[in-house]
Amino acid sequence: MNNLETRPPESSAAATPEDLTRHDPTEPPQHEVPLNLYEKRKGVFPQKIDGKFRRFKWLVMLITLGIYYITPWLRWDRGPYAPDQAVLIDLAHRRFYMFGIEIWPHEFYFVAGLLIMAGIGLFVVTSAVGRAWCGYSCPQTVWTDLFQHVDRLIDGDRNAQIRLAKAPLSPSKFFRRTFKYAIYLFIGFWTGGAWIMYFADAPTLVRDFWSGEAAPTAYITVAVLTLTTVGLGGFMREQVCIYMCPWPRIQSAMLDEKSLLVTYKDWRGEKRGSVKKAAKNPETYGDCIDCHQCVAVCPTGIDIREGPQVGCITCALCIDACDRVMAEVGRPRGLIDYATLEDCEREAAGEEPRPVWKTLLHPRTIAYFSIWAAIGLGLLFALGNRDHTDISVAQDRNPPYVMLSDGSVRNAYTVKLRNMESRPRDMRIALEGLPQGVMWTDAMGREDAASTLIQRMPADATQAFRVYVVQPADVAKDEFTFTVTSLDKQAETDSNEARFNAPE
Known part of the structure; x- marks a missing residue:
């Protein structure tokens, strides 16, 4: 640690008996005892x-940002019986809509599969090009980058920001800070507002929100997300990437000497020195003129010349800065570049580095990509072959059967039908395996009992109803099947096995 406060060790005369027995007497005396266990954060501009x-x-x-803010406003025609918002997480009706796809609660494996694909996709990117996800697409990076542009708009570029941060509070500084933090809150508010629109019809929710008629959950969610967006993206920034995010600690398991990383070619850059020094002693100094531009543009404030480190998010802005300086001083670009450790060794030995496409096609990346693609193809196959009709049956356990006055035996069942189409459909329920069996529901009399029933199912709905099945008195226990068939051009079919109970 740097700049640690220290204190001299206590003498044995002033120490208590507990202090005297705290350490092994054979240990050397402790000359410095740190009081601060962390170093104060230095602002990054x-x-x-x-x-x-x-x-x-x-x-x-x-x-x-465009996808995040605009997507809730996109419309998708699903007919008169389903919402027309393109992407909607309908918690009230337990549905997830994504354009032409509708996911039901019993199909949550699709969501699980997408999450697994996202995780393995992160492995693919990391194995191939390091923390490119962190450097370009991570929400923390995107919103931090947005807030940093706001800083430049209000406070000026790096040097102006540093001077303003060190300056005492004045009317001008107070106005700038107030105006900037107001923009922070505006960005945070619209971030939280856009999030809740994914869970309800966006135009309706906006109207209810501003009229005060929205649910309390909506206001609480917006407030929490506003504070977290401003806190994480506006103030904590690189601290989230370095200290809070677990991914930098995990990624090392997916990197090797064949992975592309933002790398400083020290064999070419060292020894560092100014242009004038290098001109006087060209054999002593390398290409790095120690201008610190790579450090100045880094959003996490690290020095890439110190080698791979947890603070590097692989955004490659240091490459842009270094290439510009190399062009200005008339030296070849690539002192800082995307490169593998193997290629750096080749280049240092005077050999040509491999083409990028060969670098990307190493076994680990191919293995990750193959797993990712296999899961994706499996989900697409399951999605394309799923039925939109479903039946489930639960038999009454008490009593297991009822003897009727005419000597016949009756069993009762709760049948649940699911219509996953966004239109009403007629469905035929049939008994298979009970040649003498007939059935009826609470909505009809026994005189209308038959071996098949027609049930009208609402659009995009699940409906449960009671079904009574009767057989003659001389039957024994038997297995049979409830079968449902949609009476439309799809003619989808599903079945559920059941048992008919009778006296021994």
């Missing part, structure tokens, strides 16, 4: 930079 990686970050930020 990234400098504005332009380059291909910075422009790519702009593109990713615009796409991701």
Whole structure:
């Protein structure tokens, strides 16, 4: 630790008996006892930079923020019986809509599969190009980048921000801080507001929210997300990436000497020195002129020249800064670059590095991608072959059967039908395996009992009803099947086995 406060050790005359027996007497005396266990955070003020990686970050930020804020407003026609919001998590009716896909509660394995694919996709990206997800697409990175642009808009670039941070409070500084934090709150508020729109019809929710008619949960959620967005993206920033996020600690298991990383080529850059020094002693100094531009543009404030470290999010802005400086001093680009450790060794030995496409096709990345693709294809197959009709049957246990006055035996069942189409459908229920059996429901009399029934099912709904099955008195226990068939062009069928109880 740097700048630790210390105190001299206590003498044996002033120490208590407990202090005298606390350590092994054979240990050397302790000369410095640290009082502070952490170093105070130093503000990070990234400098504005332009380059291909910075422009790519702009593109990713615009796409991701656009998707997040605009998606709840997109419409998707599902007919008159289903919501028309393209992406909707309908907790009240336990549905998840994503364009033409509708996920029911019993199909949660689709959501689980998507989450597994997201995790393995992160493995694929990390194995191939390091923490590129962290550097470009992570929500913490995207919103932090947005807040940093707000800082530059209000306070100026890096040097102006540093001067303002060190300056005493004045009317001008107070106004700038107030205006900037107001923009922070505005961004945080719309971030929380966009989130709740995924759980209800967006236009209706906005109207209810501003008229004070929305549910209390909506206001609480917006308030919490506003504070967390401003807190994490506006103030904590790189601390989340370095100290709070577990991914930097996990990623090392997926990286090896064949993984592409943002790398400083020390064999080429050292010894560091200014242009004038290098001109006087060209054999002594390397290409690095120690301008610290790579540090100035880093959003986490690290020095990439110190080697791979937990604070590097692989955003590659240091590459843009270094390439610009190399162009200005007339030296080849690539002092800081995307490279593997193997290629760095080859290049240091005077060999040509491998093409990027060969670097990406190493066994670990291919294995991760194969698993990811297999899960995706499996989900697509299951989605394309699922039925939209379902039946489940639960038999009454008490009593197991009833003897009727005419000597016949009656069993009772609770039948649950599910219509997953966004339109009403007629469904035929039939008994298979009971040649003498007939059935009826609470909505009809026994005189209308038959071996098949027609049930009208509402759109996108599940409906449960009682079914009574009767057989003659001389039958024994038997297994049979309830079968349901949709009476439309799909003619989807599902079945559920059941048991008919009778006296021994």
